Amino acid sequence: MKLLLLADMLRGDKHADRVVPPSGHTAWLTSFTAAAMTFLAVFALALSLASGRLADRWGDALARSATIRISAPTGQMDAQTRAVLDVLATTPGIARARAMTDAEQRALLEPWFGPDLPLDALPIPRLIEITEDDAGYDSEGLRQRLTAEAPGAVLDDHSRWRKPLVMAAERLRLLGLMSILLIGATMAAMIILAANAALAANAQVIRVLRLVGARDAYIARAFVRRFTLRTLAGSTLGAILGMLGAALLPSADVAGGFLTGLSFQGAGWLLPLILPPLAALVAFAATRFAAFRKLKELT
Amino acid sequence: MIAFENVAYSYGGGELLSEVSLRLAPGSFHFLTGPSGAGKSTLLKLCYAELLPTAGHITLFDRDVRSLSRDEVALMRRRIGVVHQDCQFLDHLPLSANVTLPAMVSGRDSAIADLDDLLNWVGLAKLTASLPPQLSGGERQRAALARAVIMSPDVLLADEPTGNLDWEMSLRLLTLLVELNKMGKTILIATHDMNLIRAAKQQVPARVLRIAKRRVQLAGADL
Numbered sequence: 001m002k003l004l005l006l007a008d009m010l011r012g013d014k015h016a017d018r019v020v021p022p023s024g025h026t027a028w029l030t031s032f033t034a035a036a037m038t039f040l041a042v043f044a045l046a047l048s049l050a051s052g053r054l055a056d057r058w059g060d061a062l063a064r065s066a067t068i069r070i071s072a073p074t075g076q077m078d079a080q081t082r083a084v085l086d087v088l089a090t091t092p093g094i095a096r097a098r099a100m101t102d103a104e105q106r107a108l109l110e111p112w113f114g115p116d117l118p119l120d121a122l123p124i125p126r127l128i129e130i131t132e133d134d135a136g137y138d139s140e141g142l143r144q145r146l147t148a149e150a151p152g153a154v155l156d157d158h159s160r161w162r163k164p165l166v167m168a169a170e171r172l173r174l175l176g177l178m179s180i181l182l183i184g185a186t187m188a189a190m191i192i193l194a195a196n197a198a199l200a201a202n203a204q205v206i207r208v209l210r211l212v213g214a215r216d217a218y219i220a221r222a223f224v225r226r227f228t229l230r231t232l233a234g235s236t237l238g239a240i241l242g243m244l245g246a247a248l249l250p251s252a253d254v255a256g257g258f259l260t261g262l263s264f265q266g267a268g269w270l271l272p273l274i275l276p277p278l279a280a281l282v283a284f285a286a287t288r289f290a291a292f293r294k295l296k297e298l299t
Numbered sequence: 300m301i302a303f304e305n306v307a308y309s310y311g312g313g314e315l316l317s318e319v320s321l322r323l324a325p326g327s328f329h330f331l332t333g334p335s336g337a338g339k340s341t342l343l344k345l346c347y348a349e350l351l352p353t354a355g356h357i358t359l360f361d362r363d364v365r366s367l368s369r370d371e372v373a374l375m376r377r378r379i380g381v382v383h384q385d386c387q388f389l390d391h392l393p394l395s396a397n398v399t400l401p402a403m404v405s406g407r408d409s410a411i412a413d414l415d416d417l418l419n420w421v422g423l424a425k426l427t428a429s430l431p432p433q434l435s436g437g438e439r440q441r442a443a444l445a446r447a448v449i450m451s452p453d454v455l456l457a458d459e460p461t462g463n464l465d466w467e468m469s470l471r472l473l474t475l476l477v478e479l480n481k482m483g484k485t486i487l488i489a490t491h492d493m494n495l496i497r498a499a500k501q502q503v504p505a506r507v508l509r510i511a512k513r514r515v516q517l518a519g520a521d522l
Contacts (some may be wrong), residue, residue, distance in 0.1 A: 019403070021391040208387045211349070212446070213377035214404035215370050296369075 019209060020202055020222045026194040030227055033194070034234030034279050035241070037187040041180050042242025042272045046249075048176025049271070050262045055169035058162060065158065066139075068128040072152035080150040081126050087149050088130065093137030100127045128153075187231075187279060188286040195227055195290040203298050220291035224284060231283035235276040243272050300325055300454055300485050301346050303515075306355035308341055315341055317513040319355070323454065323487060328480045328503045330496050331489040332518065333510030339489035340384065342510065343456050346487065347379045348372045360453075377405050380447030382457035386439045388431035394418075395427040398445045410449050421445045421475065436463035437472075444475055454485040461495055469495055477502045 068088075072080045081099050088097035100108075105127060109117055139157050146153040199206065209219050249263040264271070306319040315338045323329060323346075331339050344350040345357055348364045357364045359375050367375060380401075388397045395414060396403070402410035418424045421441040431439060440460055447455055457476065461469035473495060480486045480503055490496065499505045507518035 018392065018396065019389065019400070021389075205389055208389055208400075209404060210373065211347075211376065211381065211383070211387060212401040212404055213373050213450075215373040217370075218404050 017222060017225065019214075020205060020226070026198045026201075027230060030191060030194045030230045030283075031234030031237075033187060033190040034231040034283070035238035037183050037190075038235040038238030038275050038279055039242040039245070041183045041275050042239060042246060044176050044179035044183060045271055045275070046246050046262055046264055048173050048180070049264065049268050051169050051172035051176060053261065053265070055166050055173060058169060059166045064132050066130040066132070067156045067158070068130065068146070068153050069156060070126040070128065070150060070153045071123070072126075072150075074123075076152070077126055080152050081128070083150040084128055084146060084153050087142070087145050088128070091137055091142055091145070093132050093135050094130060095133040096129075096131040098129055100129060125152075184278070184282055188282050191227060191231060191283050191286045192290045195223060195287045196294055198223060198227075199291060199294040199298070206295065206298050216292060216295045219295060220288060223291050224287045227287040228280050228284045232276055232280040235279035239272045239275050243269070246272075300360065301487075302358040303345070303352075304356045304358070306345065306352045306357055308338070308345060308350060309353045310341075314353075314513055316345075316510070316515075319515045321508065321515055323485050325453070325485055326480070326483050328477075328486045328499070328505040329488070330499070330505055330507045331487060331510065331515075332491055332493075332496070332507060335491065337510040338513070339491075339510060340458050342515070343381070343458050343487070343489055346454075346456055347376055347381055377401065377450055378453045380450065380452035380455045382440070382443045382447045382455070382460045384458040384460075384462060386431070386443040388439070388442070390431050393428050393430055394423065394434065394442055397431060398442055398449060400446060401450045405450065407450065410451070413449070417445050417449060422471075437465070437468040440464060440468075440472060441475075444472065448479060448484075452484070454487070455479060457486075457488045457490075459490055460488060461490065461492055466494070470498060473499055473502075 068084055070077065070080050070084060085097060085099065088094050105124060106115075106117055108127075109124070139155060143155050146155060206219055243264075246263045251261075251263065301323040303319045303321045306316065307314055308316040319342070331342060333339055341350060345352060346359075348357075348359065348367065351357075351364060359367075360378065362371070362375070364372075389400070392400075395418070398417065399411045399414055402408070414427075415424065418427060421444060423438060423441055423445065426434065426438060431442075434442065440463065444457075444460065447457070455476070460476075461472055464472065469492070476486055476488065477499065488499075496505070496507060508515050509518040510516075
């Protein structure tokens with residue numbers, strides 16, 4: 001119903017557009033507010049999408065991998081490693097399991113200890129990388145079997161540090177979406193204030209229109225159309241500027257982490273284009289609400 | 300058309316009109332007189348539902364005004380042309396747009412097609428592009444009359460329509476109102492200009508209502 005009204009309103013009425021005099025400050029105030037709010041909404045959207053991607057990546061990729069750490073005397077290390085691999089080979093839900101080589105372990109430690117780490121001289125635990133299949137494995141059962149077969153083996157399924165990270169990313173995504181809602185509500189409030197100011201400034205015009213037989217819907221339409229189109233224009237400009245800003249952000253890079261992946265990706269670039277029509281819809285509803293309420297007060 | 304039954308109107312704690320009963324029959328011509336502040340404009344405003352009575356009943360075209368919704372009041376006003384004392388124009392619109400305003404808001408483009416004839420009738424054909432502030436008092440009153448009749452209303456109300464006019468222009472405006480009455484329109488003119496009333500009574504069987512002591516009475520035939 002409201003969409004039909006919106007379509008009817010956008011078609012316009014050449015007479016209704018003329019009866020309300022062009023207003024000064026409310027015109028640019030509405031357009032500026034719409035542009036600024038949409039610009040901010042583009043970045044909130046980008047933040048929300050990036051957080052979503054991060055949460056998915058951490059939640060999905062890391063959930064499918066685990067590590068077994070074997071701490072044993074040098075003489076028993078190979079035997080316990082074999083025992084663990086044997087256990088893993090017969091454990092349902094394990095797709096792959098392999099012991100990391102000395103070179104891989106050295107590479108892992110290199111950022112902290114440098115390239116000349118004497119791996120042979122240090123009691124470095126052996127790491128076994130596990131990738132689970134779609135069905136997954138029973139981590140508690142695996143722990144019990146490892147305790148029996150290889151007492152030095154400890155299963156780390158990453159849940160201890162993965163969960164808070166996924167939760168943080170989810171919260172960040174929620175925060176982004178809430179920001180968009182708040183931006184929309186703020187824009188609606190600003191437009192209502194501007195519409196009220198325009199209606200109050202045109203009280204005499206409204207009085208004359210009522211006296212000659214204009215219905216509230218006719219008078220409201222003149223204001224609603226004006227504010228909706230101004231918002232659409234301002235919001236379109238804001239969206240374009242926001243997308244340009246997002247395009248200038250650094251592209252996703254593993255070394256840069258989360259902050260370099262904030263821009264839109266793929267079809268995500270289409271999402272900011274939804275913001276101007278949404279802003280126009282918000283303006284339409286807000287001005288219509290303000291106009292009908294104010295008209296009842298004025299006449 | 301318009302009927303008052305024991306109508307009272309109070310404003311600011313005081314009663315301005317009391318026990319007013321009157322009936323404007325179709326095609327009738329009435330004057331409303333009384334001293335300044337007696338309530339002539341208030342009574343006219345009650346006639347087109349800009350004000351609602353504080354007591355009694357007003358019936359417009361067989362409908363009680365209190366039962367009308369805002370939209371119904373708007374539709375009712377399309378049947379009542381009003382010439383306001385201060386004309387009530389939109390100063391940013393040219394004369395032609397101001398005159399056609401009632402037709403514009405009601406979507407009756409056919410009425411707009413008659414604009415040239417109408418402006419010729421009131422003698423403003425050459426001023427269509429003028430803005431209201433550029434018009435003289437007489438031109439504004441005639442433009443207001445043109446706007447009041449463009450929708451061919453059943454009733455025409457005029458509040459001191461000759462208040463700012465010289466006698467020659469007043470007679471010209473009166474002639475236009477008499478012509479409308481002869482076309483079957485119901486006319487009610489609020490004025491304190493006795494000469495205008497006498498001039499009208501020579502042309503039409505006008506009745507004169509007088510507001511005195513908050514009540515409306517039928518004035519003597521010697522006016």
